[in-house]
Amino acid sequence: MKVRCNICPHHCNIEEGHIGLCRARTNREGQITSENYGKLTALALDPIEKKPLAHFYPGSRILSIGSYGCNLKCSFCQNSDISMVGGDEIGIQETTAEEMVQKALLLQNRRNIGIAYTYNEPLIGYEFVRDCAMLVKEKGMRNVVVTNGYICEEPLKQLLPFIDAFNIDLKCFTEHYYHELGGDLETVKRTIEIAAEQSHVEITTLIVPGKNDTNEEMEKLSEWLSMISPEIPLHISRFFPRWQMQDCEATPVERVYQLAKLARNKLLHVHEGNC
Ligand code: SF4
Known part of the structure; x- marks a missing residue:
């Protein structure tokens, strides 16, 4: 019997023993x-x-963890070695939420403020993020999610009370490229609108030439971001040739600076990245 996954808008209908589009979720016994x-x-x-978060506990560090899989298929993916593979194609280290939180606590003496769920798309591993985040909160530390923002409203709202800060990719502003x-x-x-109601939010846009x-x-x-709040920081980042776009040129540095200058007409905190 097929079962529908409700984490992201793909709503994969997964047969017993099969895997969803993100390669991180399966149907096991219904x-x-x-x-x-x-x-x-x-x-x-x-x-x-490095998350990047420029306006959230600056100067601190954060224990950053990643798994595998992703629910988008960006041809320019800068982390394809972990995001575009399944669990049988990459070395993994197994852990528990309790172990992660203990590690986070022990690292407080090295300016660690909590745990960041990052590197691949963390929200396809929703349950592990939720379980860690609840324990992190109990210990008075901080949770950070670095995400592509492609998640359904209900799971997002359930997670929100535990997440202190997000960096959300806004990969472009056209439906056809999305x-x-x-x-x-x-x-x-x-996702950006909902997250910004309760948490600290920063946005990253990777500039891909011609796209x-x-x-x-x-x-x-x-302009759209400024209508939520002109105080939301925007990171405008330079693309480097990766994954399926290895034959393309990196974004010219001056183009990133020109776009950042334009964005400053509307936003108070605009940061150039990878320049
Ligand atoms: S999280 Fe994964 S399995 Fe679930 S709907 Fe999205 S792509 Fe499909």
């Missing part, structure tokens, strides 16, 4: 189960600025 629960592919104590990436603009806009780099698109994007 239940949707997180296949990547507690399976880490990356773990590091990173500066908070569809090419396997998502949709309206869902990501709604999302026009003045007009940046004007529309920054």
Whole structure:
């Protein structure tokens, strides 16, 4: 019997023993189960600025963990070695939420403020993020989610009380390019609006030459963001050739600076990234 997953708008109908589009969720005995629960592919104590979060506990560090899989298929993915694979194609380290929180606590003496769920798309591993986040909160530490924002409203709202800060990708401001990436603009806009009501939110837009780099698109994007709040920080990042776009040129540095200058007409905190 097929079972529908309700974490993201793909709503995969998964047959028993099969795996969803993100390669992280399966149907086991009629239940949707997180296949990547507690399976880490990356773990590091990173500066908070690397998430990137420029206005949330600056100068601190955060224990950053990642698993595998993703529910979008961006041809420019900068982390494809972990996001575009299943669990049988990559080395993993198994852990528990309790172990992660103990580690986070022990690292407080190295300026750790909590746990960041990052590197691949963390919200497809929803249950592990939720279980860690609840324990982290109990210990008085902070939770950070770095996400593509492609999640359904209900699971997002249930997680929100435990998340102190988000960095959300706003990959472009056109539906047609979002569809090419396997998502949709309206869902990501709604995620940003909902998250910004309760948590600290910063946005990242990776500028891909010829895809999302026009003045007009940046004007529309920054105008829309400023209507939520002109204080939301926007990170405008430079693309480097990766995954299926290895034969493309990196974004010219001056283009990133020009777009950041435009965005500053609407927003108070605009940061150039990877320049
Ligand atoms: S989270 Fe994964 S399995 Fe669930 S609907 Fe999205 S892509 Fe499909």
